[in-house]
Amino acid sequence: MPNNAFQRGDLIGHPFRDQDLLKQALTHRSAGAPHNERLEFLGDSIVNLMVAEALYQRWPKADEGALTRARAELVREGALAVIARQLQLGERLTLGPGEMKSGGHRRDSILADAVEAVVAAIYLDAGFEACRAVVLPWFQASMEALPATGRPEKDPKTRLQEWLQARQKPLPVYELLSESGEDHAKIFRVRCSVADPAASTGGTGSSRRIAEQQAAAAVLEQLDSK
Known part of the structure; x- marks a missing residue:
């Protein structure tokens, strides 16, 4: 009420x-x-x-x-x-x-x-x-x-998908690990996993989408460093 x-x-x-x-x-x-x-x-x-x-x-x-x-x-x-x-x-x-x-x-x-x-x-x-x-x-x-140029870059999930598709690799898998907090202050934990080449990392955020983007960005860093 x-x-x-x-x-x-x-x-x-x-x-x-x-x-x-x-x-x-x-x-x-x-x-x-x-x-x-x-x-x-x-x-x-x-x-x-x-x-x-x-x-x-x-x-x-x-x-x-x-x-x-x-x-x-x-x-x-x-x-x-x-x-x-x-x-x-x-x-x-x-x-x-x-x-x-x-x-x-x-x-x-x-x-x-x-x-x-x-x-x-x-x-x-x-x-x-x-x-x-x-x-x-x-x-x-x-x-x-948003970028000051007014030209938003592609988000990490899109960039990761394109990176894998360009190499004819399987698409990433996103898994919700946990959801906690009050409705106005939710915290989501997500894992992003890639089978080939193998890479997996987590992300957190105030929405599932934000957490997935964070996890995808971390996986991209792993792949770029290999």
């Missing part, structure tokens, strides 16, 4: 005038109507616009392809789920009994949808400028982690 501070929007940086908007944004369709699917639809467009505008201003010399790839990296499901965990949205979602039992509050797709729905709720409650002031800081760390 949401606490009073969260109902006011304090934890996401916006004090809602219309509390029903926030309540709807955090209600999954499994819990019945009114749920957050319409808000999610609107929020998806708002997030894409805000991030596109920020990238356009940040990288004045980047071409359309670079901007598109950067935006896709920032607004993908896994990235939005990380934001949801930082905002502690999972534990405050209203889910139907089936989703509650299956751990829906931890599922990336549900968390990402909730972020988009909350963005739309802020927009409807206070307008675009206020929404942008609240939402863009959520993406700041991820945006700063």
